[in-house]
Amino acid sequence: MNDSFAQLGTVTAPSGVLVFGMALWLDHWPEVGPPLSERAREVVAREARGGHLMEGPAEAVAVAVDGTRALAVRARTAPSPFDDEPAIAVLEVELGVPWPAGREESVLLGDLPVDRGGMVLGDAVGLDAWIGLEGEPADGLADVSYWGRDEEEAHQRFGGVRIPQYDGDRQGIYSLLDLPVEKATALAAEIDAFGIGVVSSASPHTDFHRFECAGRTRPLAVGEIEVGGRPVLGFGWCQGDHAVRHHGERDWGRVYPVTLDRGADGGTVLRWTVPEWDEDEEE
Structure with missing residues (x-):
């Protein structure tokens, strides 16, 4: 493991509550109950410092932070067994609040799987x-x-231009950008019909797609976007690395501890x- 931390950026949480959760399931929360921010505030109020949230396949942790400060985010890395490329081994976020006097032990908030769609860190209300x-x-x-x-x-x-990717083909893949959704869908179907030697994908400009684009050329696929008027950091994940180490996620016990530490x-x-x-473990 790399013993030094790399700085990945900063986030702010003006609401005073920071959420770290699974990118593919962030919009699942309001479909099955109260919005994520309400749940996050409740767990912070109940547990004082923060706690784990889970609703079906959606998971996150919520913690109390200093809402007036930029919170530094950093990571240690280790080589992936899939391609030997660096992968996040330890992610740390400064919360801007003091460590409790007299406490020595870490506080276990729960555990989280690695979402195959990546992880997201941001203000509870913004998310x-x-x-x-x-x-x-x-934007349609x-x-x-x-x-x-x-x-x-x-x-x-x-036509189109090559867009570099953090995962897979380093040369990048051909893309046509900023098309009306209906036109993009029709074009993708036309490309698919061109022959069996080419496949296509039409990706609307959702926040999920914007976070993927923001990190596609950066180490560890870390991208920053704005959601709800507040900065959000997203951490993409190499699909090969996910398949080797994290596939099955919670159902297969592939979950990893989230703690508060001094x-x-x-x-x-x-x-x-x-x-x-x-x-x-593979055996």
Whole structure:
């Protein structure tokens, strides 16, 4: 494991409550009950410092923070057993609040799986506005991407530019950007009909898609976007690494502890620890 921390950015939580959760399921919370911010406030009030939230497949932790400060986010990395590329091993967030006097032990808030769609960190109220994978984009636009054996022939017909990706083809994949959703859907169908050697995807400009785009060229696929008028950090995940280490998520016991710990400066940090892969576990 890399012993040094890399700085990934900062977030703010003016509501005083910070949420770290699964990107694919953020819009699930209001469909099955109160909004995420209400649940987050309740668990913080009940547990004083924070706690774990779960509703079906949706999971998150919520913690109390200093809502007036920028909160630094950093990570240690370890090589992925999939491709030997760096993957998050320890994620830390400074909460801007002091560590309780006289306390020595860490506080276990719960555990979280690695969402195959990535993880998101942001203000509880801001995340109530999150538009998920199946939502309607606020700008009515979408991007079309295509790839495959016959992509060069398809490019001659359909055009587009190569967009670098953090995962997979380092050269990037061909994309046509900022098209009206209906036009993008029709174009993707036309590309799919071009031949069996090329496949396409139409991606509306949801918050989920924007967070993926923001991190596609950055180490650890860390991207920053604004949701609900507040900055949000997203952490993408290599699909190969997820398949090797984290597939099955909670149902297979692939969950990792989230704790509150004393920081080097005497403050409190939120820490999520993803252990290195144990080859014996695979057996």
